[in-house]
Amino acid sequence: MEVFLANAWLIPALPLLACALITFTPLRRSNAASGWTAIGLLALATLLALGLLGATARGLALRDGQLTTLERGHGAHGEAGFTFPEPNLVQRVDWAPAGERVLAMGLYVDTPVATMLAMVTVASLCIHIFSLGYMAANPRQSRFFSFIALFTAAMLLMTMADNLLLFFMAWEVMGLCSYLLIGFLYQRPQAYRAAVKAFIVTRIGDVLMLLGLVYLWTLTGSLALGTGEGEIFNPALLARLGDEHGPLGLTHATGIALLLFCGTIGKSAQFPLHVWLPDAMEGPTPVSALIHAATMVAAGVFLVARTFPIFEADGGVALGVVTFIGAFTALFAATVALAQFDIKRILAYSTLSQLGFMVAALGIGGWVAGLFHLLTHAFFKALLFLGAGSIIHAMEATPAIARLHHADEYAAQQTAQDIRNMGGLRTRLPWTFWTYTLGYLALAGVFPLAGFWSKDEILADAFKGGHAVVFVVLALAAFLTAFYMTRQWRLVFFGAFRGEHPVVFINPEKPPPAHHDHATGHGASPHATADDAHWHESPLLVAPLVVLASFAVTGGLFNLPFSGPGGHWLSDLWGQEAATFSPLVAAISLLVALGGIAAGWVLYGRAFHTAGETDPLEQRAPGLFRLLYQQYRVDALYAASFGRLVALLALAWAWIDRHVLDGVVRGVGRLTLFLGRLNFIIDDTLLNDGPDALASGTVASGRRTRRLQTGRAQDYLGYLFGGVVVMALVYLYLIRP
């Protein structure tokens, strides 16, 4: 067991090694070899992470190289405020000098960290394996693996960081990987635009988070996690942060917590910085599953969880904001998901909404519930995305879309992602159907799947804490979740296949030739019966689905009221008080889920016989549906306000440079020349040659000036030195005091 603790550093190091190997050695020339390298090293890291979880679950800890056993605390979240379990491992090395102190960097492992590491490695491994099949047709598959290996390394390092600076550094590297992978198909304008958008929008949150770190470090003298002297969770320090007031009349704790939370808003795509995540779906589907559903976007939630004592230190102001943003996003995103047709976009908005659940859970003090939902969500959302990938993969092979593919690859892909063009895939993709169904039921919160338990715990916390508004909002969001997922599931898997006459995506970058479009839209119908031959599910795609589905089913078991000797195994593991299980809340939550499912089932039971029909919701409320379909037009609003402002400012600063500042410089230059000429005329013509020689003097002045500007290095050098020496001599010897 000691070996897992002592070698914990290998967990992020192995994927990093994979990235380096794939990038810099000849492995990069082979798609398969690079993929298996990444998978092999990650599998090793997964074993280490699971071993580490086992070791920490037993309470083993490494103190100065000695193996000891920790007493596990209970009920720490009482009067004294939130406390973390004792760390199992802290390793630090000096990193950079900072005045009279030294900034150290290192690893910090406690039980929540070990749990996160296990989740990240397992989910990432599944997605790595899936990618091997999914990206097989892409000639740049090795590059893909080097990016996701780097991403995984960064995510693991962030999880294990012993201080917030290292946390932030890994966090930003994940942002880089997200940028690279969203823009992986870099020849598509939509892809690289989405990549830049994702990077810049999250960077807005990130720089504010950076300011929060700077603020915190200025007050504490370090950024190290821990409760010791000079560490950021030191009780005396937290009390001081909560009492003293900083800028804008906020307490230090509020200011720091809100700035840190800006990082969460960016990274976890909370309103109002959520706009990048739906566009991020331009990335390959495994990327959406790994980065934009399971791990990176959850990092924002993890940040709040990791710095929770600071959020708590101000007596509830910061957590109030957290709750508001989380609950609002949960509902807001759920409504948008109602009116989307793109299978990945629905899942993306669903991710936003679920992240909102987690953030709101943390905001109302449900630390365990929030983190628990993070873990279960990672598995079932990754499962749903991979299932969607499997569906899209199959859809792209259907004749109508395959034909479109030759004309316009991007339009073909978008058409393949449109749920209106699917239908009846239940029999055609059985493995995908069954696993997807489990993921869907888990997300909808149906007993006894993972999502039910974790979502129920959040609702129970809201109920117990007396947050009535939060409870209602989240319950409503949960209802909508069940509804839109049923809509999607029903349209994708049931009814007749509608893909022979798809709703063709019109690519604004590349308008398809009219005749061709007609042929793809309708010409395919006579041959539609032959299409069943194309449906297939590759084992490389199915195996990860099955693994993830098993977690989606069983994930909830870890924190059941009866899952351990003291009940609530995870709460116990994390050293927290167990949430009280409320049968009433569980019943409400189940009713809400079933209600949503029933509504969806009924409403979409007879909808969409052909792909071109109007959505039943649109028939009932066309205006609202358009608004939701356009995602409340937030993008357009931002483009019209911030986008224009930035462009205008760029023009304004350029204008100031060119006309005002440079104008002054040129003006001074001209004035100097003028004065010089005047001086020359006075000296040389009036005083020396007299008025009669005025004309010849002017000529001479020109000649003399010309002679000055010989353009030869030595001359200029001579003048320069001459000037310096003369000035020195004049001032030192002639002007005597």
Next chain:
Amino acid sequence: MTLPAYLLPSPDGVPWLTLLMLSPLAGLLLVGLGSWLRLDERTLRLGATAWTGVPIALAAVVWSRFDPGATAAGQGVVQLVERVPWITAIRVDYFLGVDGLSLPLVLLTVVMAPVAAIASWGVVERPRAHYALLLLLEAAMLGYFLALDFFFFFIFWEFSLVPAYFLIQGWGRDDRRAAALKFFVYTMAGSIGLLLLFQVIYLAMRQAGLPTFNLIDLGRLGRSLPVEGVEGSLREILFAYMERLGVAGALGRYPLLYTSIAFWAIFVAFGIKLAVWPFHTWLPDAYAEAPTAASILLSAVMSKMGAYGMLRIMLPLVPDASQYFAPVLGALALAGIVAGAFGALANIGGDIKRLIAYTSINHMGYVMLAIAAAAAAPGGATIDSRAIAVNGAVMQMVAHGLSTGALFFLAGCLHARTGSWLLADYGGLRVAAPAFAGVMGTALFANLGLPGLAGFVGEFFIFRGAWATMPLFTALALIGLVITALALLLMFQQLFLGPLREGLSRVPDLRPAELGTMLPVLGLLLLLGVYPAPVMNLANATATQLVAIFQNLLT
């Protein structure tokens, strides 16, 4: 002559710094010899490039003999000191030495010289003169960072303009003459005040009993640290001299007034060089019109001469005025950060070199912010905060030198391939040149401050240090972080992403020589980003001692 405790001669008696400073000049002689022997251009190119390894080796020796932690008598110990009386009539010494502020920049200079040398391989017109000027420029910049007597310091300061001027003027682009003249005259004009100031300081010191141009001693006097042979602080000495001249009677009996005048004389000179807003307009012209090698050396090293001057002269000599005017400096720094960022954004689709030049203005704004914050009045800030700001500034200078140098180098490579500087003429190059895109992307992310690469460390430490004394300016400076990133990413997008533009399909990928040049630079950026201690340890002790005085209210 016996040296005080804060000056430490070379441990083995070898004048390493003189050798270091003269080594590029020896290269210059070799170039001359080579052309006299009528060696072909290829040999000359390779020879001159190889010779830039000699200063690197010597600098490495200097580094190995430097003890970064040494402090004595309230300052970082100046090491490997060589001090010989030179012009006894005006007490000018030949006085070289390195401390934690100059050594990182010396190392940066020697590292960037070969990059510039390789970037000039494509020069066909008068290559001998081109190489001669490059080596001359390197020598002048090294001399500037090593000289500790104002007389030599100033000579190197002015002298470095000459090769830069001729490089721009002789090998630059279409508007080179105007740009070169503007660059030259602007910097010259700005430093007149500095020159006059030091005459006055010399005379004041003579009255106080110790006529000197010794920057270390003057810096100690400025900070009220004891110097043998003279009593009082520089502020009192200047004021006494002003009273003696009768100026104080006429202008007012405020000591701060005279240090303020001194401060502005110093600040304008160095501010222009650092391209502090609003003195920055020469920079985009000069960087853009210069040939690639000169762009590299100008942006990577020369702009740092301004910041170094502020740290070496402005903060120690007139700390009271520096502290008094720190808010003004902070505001100018902020203006530069924002102006640079938006200026870069305005060049999307325009000239690639102008875009990079504007990001340089932005980055130098952070350095200015750090210097202002280090000097600002104590508002409960710890000495650590100030030291962190200065450490961050040094790190930022090194990181920016490496990454911007790399970007200019790569921009030059692009131009050599397509003949265009206009971003609008590019598109989709990643298809044709994937390795090029990867290398340029790395340099660009280093430039925009991605963690794991050196630029981030500098920026983070600057923000950390600046927040303690100037929270508002620091918060507003965040705009620069976002907008610069946007501008650079859009530049990358314009160059490399999207469908390949017609006519670019035959553009060759990165050549081995180019890759070989970039890999060490990018490797250093990565190394310092992951483990910045090698550079920051150099600066930390000196910086901590330097900023100690600002913990007191000086005005």
